[in-house]
Amino acid sequence: MTAFLIIAVLVLVAIAIWQMTKIFELSQVRTGTDSSEIANDSDNKINGYLLFAFLIFIYGITIFSFWKYGKLMLPEAASEHGGEYDYLMLVSMALIFFVQTITQGLLHYFGYKYRGEKGKKALFFADNDRLEFIWTIIPVIVLSGLILWGLYTWTNIMDVNDEDDPLIVELYGQQFNWTARYGGEDNVLGQANVRMIDINKANVLGLDESDTYAEDDVIVKELHLPVGRKVNFKIRSQDVLHSAFMPHFRAQMNAVPGMITEFSFTPITTTDEMRQKPEIIEKVKRTNEIRKERAANGEDNSDPWEFDYILLCNKICGKSHYNMQMKIIVEPQEDYDAWMEGQKTFKETVMVDDSQPTTDAVETASNGQ
Amino acid sequence: MSVTANTHIADDHAHDEHAHHHQQTFVTKYIFSQDHKMISRQYLITGLIMGVIGIAMSLLFRMQLAWPGQSNAVFGALLGKWAPEGVMDADVYLALVTIHGTLMVFFVLTQGLSGTFSNLLIPLQIGARDMASGFLNMVSYWMFFTSSVIMIGSLFVEAGPAAAGWTIYPPLSALPMAQPGSGLGMTLWLTSMAIFIASSLLGSLNYIVTVINLRTKGMSMTRLPLTIWAFFVTAIIGVVSFPVLLSAALLLIMDRSFGTSFFLSDIFIQGEVLHYQGGSPVLYEHLFWFLGHPEVYIVILPAMGIVSEVLAVNSRKPIFGYRAMIASILAIAFLSTIVWGHHMFISGMNPFLGSVFTFTTLLIAIPSAVKAFNWITTLWKGNLQLNPAMLFSIGMVSTFITGGLTGIILGDSTLDINVHDTYFVVAHFHLVMGISALYGMFAGIYHWFPKLFEGKMMNKNMGYVHFWVTAVGSYGIFFPMHFVGMAGVPRRYYQNTAFPMFDDLTDVQVLMTVFALITACAQLVFAYNFVHSIFYGKKGPKNPWKATTLEWTTPQEHIHGNWPGAIPEVHRWPYDYSKVDENGEYIIPDQDFVPQTLPLQKDEEELQH
Secondary structure, eight states, X not given: OHHHHHXXXXXXXXXXXXXXXXXXXXXXXXXTXXXXXXXXXXXXXXXXXXXXXXXXXXXXXXXXXXXHHGGGSOOSOOBHHHHHHHHHHHHHHHHHHHHHHHHHHHHHHHHHHTBOOTTOOOOOOOOOHHHHHHHHHXXXXXXXXXXXXXXXXXXXXXXXXXXXXXXXXXXEEETTEEEEEEOTTTTOOOOBOGGGOBGGGTBTTOBOXXXXXXXXXEEESSEEEETTSXXXXXXXXXXXXXXXXXXXXXXXXXXXXXXXXXXXXXXXSOHHHHHHSHHHHHHHHHHHHHHXXXXXXXXXXXXXXXXXXXXXXXSOOSTTGGGOEEEEEEEOHHHHHHHHHTSOBHHHHTSSOTTOOOHHHHHHHHTTO | OOHHHHHHHHHHOOOGGGOOOOOOOHIIIIISOOOHHHHHXXXXXXXXXXXXXXXXXXXXXXXXXXXXXXOOHHHHHHHGGGSGGGOOOHHHHHHHHHHHHHIIIIIIIIIIIIIHHHHHHHXXXXXXXXXXXXXXXXXXXXXXXXXXHHHHHGGGSXXXXXXXXXXXXXXXXXXXXXXXXXXXXXXXXXXXXXXXXXXXXXXXXXXXXXXXXXXXXXXOGGGSOHHHHHHHHHHHHHXXXXXXXXXXXXXXXXXXXXXXXXXXXXXXXXXXXXXXXXXXXXXXXXXXXXXXXXXXXXXXXXXXXXXXXXXXXXXXXXXXXXXXXXXXXXXXXXXXXXXXXXXOTTTTXXXXXXXXXXXHHHHHHHHHHHHHHHHXXXXXXOOBOOOHHHHHHHHXXXXXXXXXXXXXXXXXXXXXXXXXXBHHHHHHHIIIIIIHHHHHHHHHHHHHHHHHTTTEEOOHHHHHHHHHHHHHHHHHHHHHHHHHHHTTOBTTOSOSTTOGXXXXXXXXXXXXXXXXXXXXXXXXXXXXHHHHHHHHOEEOOSSTTOOOSGGGGSOSSOOTTSOSSSOOOOOSOTTOBSOBOTTSOBSBTTBSBOOTTSOOOTTOOOOOO
16 A cells, blocks of 8 residues: 555656646746756746745744644653753754744845846955954854853763762663663672673673672663662673663663763653653553554554653664663652562572572573563 | 867977877776866766665665555565565665665765866866876776775675664674674675775875866965865865774774774673673774764865855855855864764763863854855845756755754754764754755756766756755755654664654654655656766857856867866956946956956956955
């Protein structure tokens, strides 16, 4: 069906293009001008008007996109620094649209207004120091402001420190899934290296079994975060580059084999609170309508959806890059504690008995591979 | 080229390079030609063919994005075993994205654009018989051709071509077990690029030497058309930055084949630990982007040069702020070499470096803004001759502004965090360097077609259709794409169905794909017009656009050495359009332009800025 539609559209477009060529040709026959390939007055007139129409098209597609697609953008940030991020984004966007509207307006309006006519004299205007000074200095000032503001925010966001007792969480990327590791009771991650990975014992993250800090580490496939507590992420990869992208928190950092990268944020909205937000309710409704339609047609990906935060891979990493994800749940401290209570530590799962790997851990660890 | 013309030159004056004037055979004239005009045509046609392949690939993956996982007869026919039952395979999707990027950035917009127009225009506009070294020029083209053949050949290897993205970040590109494309396909990619870089360096050195040494009498640096300034500075950036990519490629080859660990460390893949220790993928990113960022200016500067020239000629006005335009080219060139880190804000490099790169990156917006304002002012109170080349130039200014403005967001390290590697980036660079540079290339082709093909002209009506459909289509594809990016959709995803949060964006994907298909149809109009005009194009006047520059003083027929007589002398800058004396009369009565070859008239001020 779609193939047929595409072909139909293409045929129509081809006809339209052919007709347009005709129109351009006819317009010249009518005015009876020469048949040279150089623009004459009637070409200038038609294309001048078209430039004006094109300006309206640019404004139109801008308004259309905001009206139609504005609601598709990410919801309000769910992290503490995200608010600052969104504000800086808003101001930058406003500035961009202001400049865009004016410059496109001038460009196309001049194209229309000064379209050529035989015998018209152009103005020999080669230089004007004052004008050039003005439009050099204005970008300088505006950009300086943006640079300073941006750098101030950047320094704050990227300052990963141990103030305010942050929760330490490792994000571990591999083709094609994510694993998270918590420091456990002591909130300290045990030493780890890919050379200590032991698949037979399900030590899939390569934890150092002789490191006592590793004993209480908790390895999971679903990231739970207590609301309002700063989280310091230590990010690792075992094979190729990945990128830990958490769009709802305005957070992203690459996972690089051979080094530990860091990012830090404080989640401020729980998953449940997020689900109550009108924009999210609206989005879920929209999405589930699409999915219902799919179900009716017997297509895949048709189960009803409930909003969840998500961790995506955002650096090309191979065949299943498009499906490398982990669910994030932000919840009140009590819920988080209760969940954590139910998790097994590294000692309980892997270090129990060298000869008998616990089936539990194997399942958790290899899940999604 | 006629033999008489050759003897004519030889008789007329002794220029030592062309002392031997034996009869040209088919091989020396059309294949191993050392004549810059023929080499320019060779570059153009090779570049256009690569462009057709690159654009066709983009259509394939756009269709996959709009109708994910659906069987399609086109996929079955073109991809064969990589589209079992007509459903595109995920690996081949990545391969298409990778090769599309490589072909468009390097083969079409680097050598296709700057190879064509640097070769054609440098000798013609500065008043030289040919390039400084015709032989090196020929070698440069044939190396480019060889690298093109290898790159296209890599499409046919068993495991498929390179598929790690056009930036080929290791370890993905270094380990054949990480993805099938990182086997022989990647070896061929690296070989092809190594040859490509050598070709580009030979070409660039030639351009630099020619511009410095072979300018005709009176052609001072401040009388050069802006095209030449752009090509000249582009060549310098190429010489500074391409060798770094070559070293990155060589080190990657060593990591892949000889067991070194420049870019690799601590890797566990497919159930085993690899021996690599101590390398860093971030080092590769630094080396790659040290070329990679200047590369986008290598792509866009020639387009800017062409647009400046075409806008001035067709506005019948001097380019506004000639010296500021040169200064901004130089500023962009300098800054382009110290902004590479803005591709790496979240790569794990020290955040302090991120601050430095934010600073330099936003600085580069200033010369870019100056250029945009100067172009707009060039139109003001002009007498605009809206030829297809002029429309493409206006279109280029439009897309350059639209695409450039979002650079302010991406260049800001803070804002980059959440839009990095999303479709927002894809939309940004396609508008600001992809579409803009293509428009520059089209403007150049329509404008200098008579110089490329002995006075023949392209059909203007098909040109108009080509422009208007392309202009609407390009915005139709890339404007909505920003919103997809701000919804958080990552690039290089085979399909977005694994994330229900992206379900409601399917409509936008379909819209973009439909626009892409329509826009591609318009390129067929161009292709037909181009080929048809080469053979059956109407011959126009010798100087069809009434331009002042030297290339229009040469005869329409291509002759070796460009001018049958002495090389003309230059007496003024190239932008004396609509210049008037105190009485408001044109300098030459009834002619609104003064060729560069005309000496200053009595009482005429040079007025050169």
